[in-house]
Amino acid sequence: MRVSLRFAALGLLAQHPGSGYDLLRRFEQSMANVWPATQSQLYGELNKLAADGLIEVTDVGPRGRKEYQVTAAGRTELVRWMTHPGDDPPHRSASLLRVFLLGEIPPEKARQHLVGVAAHAESELARLTELRDSLTPWGDSAAEFFGGAALDYGLRIAQMEGDWARSLVSAFDERQTETSTVQ
Template identity: 35%
Template sequence: MSLKYAVLAALLEGEASGYELSKLFDVSLANFWPATPQQLYRELERLAQDGLVEARTVQQERRPTKRMFTLTETGRAQLRDFSAAPPRRPTAVRDELLIKIQAMDGGDPRVTRALIEERRGWARGKLDRYERVRERLLGGHTEEEYLRTADRIGPYLTLLAGIGFEEENLRWCERALAVLGRRVPLG
């Protein structure tokens, strides 16, 4: 899958500048499809050239002019077609830390522990951020109310996947640290 569909899906939230889209990616899509701001700006330009998004210029006082992007009907149609098609292949995990863990035997166990502790910290941080996003989405409603009445539930369902992923990261980190703690004396 290309970044194209992730950008189109993000624009379902409404009109956004490249900067706003970058922030939206950080809190909603980055848990499963990360992109740098530069990648997003390039993709927005391609999508505009292809007629999938429309751009308008907004003059601002004391700030540079910005471009605001919205989905076109053609963009919405392509996104509908994309979302109805089955994925081309199952999810594959590509994780540098896991390669390092695979190769850890014979190395310094303190380094391995530090790498896992760092991952645990990242997972906790992401979980905290996802929980803030979750509370904002729910807006004081229960999850059941929200899922029954919200206009769009896709962002919430993908957020739940991100929460589950980071919870599993935490579980793995705790287990790996416990295993290492039993195998190697600390100190």
């Protein structure tokens, strides 16, 4: 059983109970960079989780609002998933695919693309740095600690991607001058 939105939702509910609507906003805010989810999908998954007994409705409020809470079975299942990796969906990166195929387009455009990748990495780095600095520095719960760790991962990726793209542009330019002088 693959399924990761399942565990994303289960995990967020484990951090704090709430309704689908509540959860949706938490997906948009804290989790958007790790595991984005749409409204439609989320409601469906919550019903499945409830049907499987991993979460339960503890209260029904105005407008049919359902307050969800993780059950004991749900916690067990969450721990099981978290401590048993190996069944994750494979990584796919469209941006890396582009680079892989960059030899198939005119060199000029290829170079241009790489410069764009570097620029994008820099803006991501800026965005995430700003996000980190805007975070409440007094938070020291476990959830905030690991949320910060995930953010740090993003920052390191952005940094690395910028370094990589810039070094690639250099290597590309060297390569181009080489081949043109050989001819």
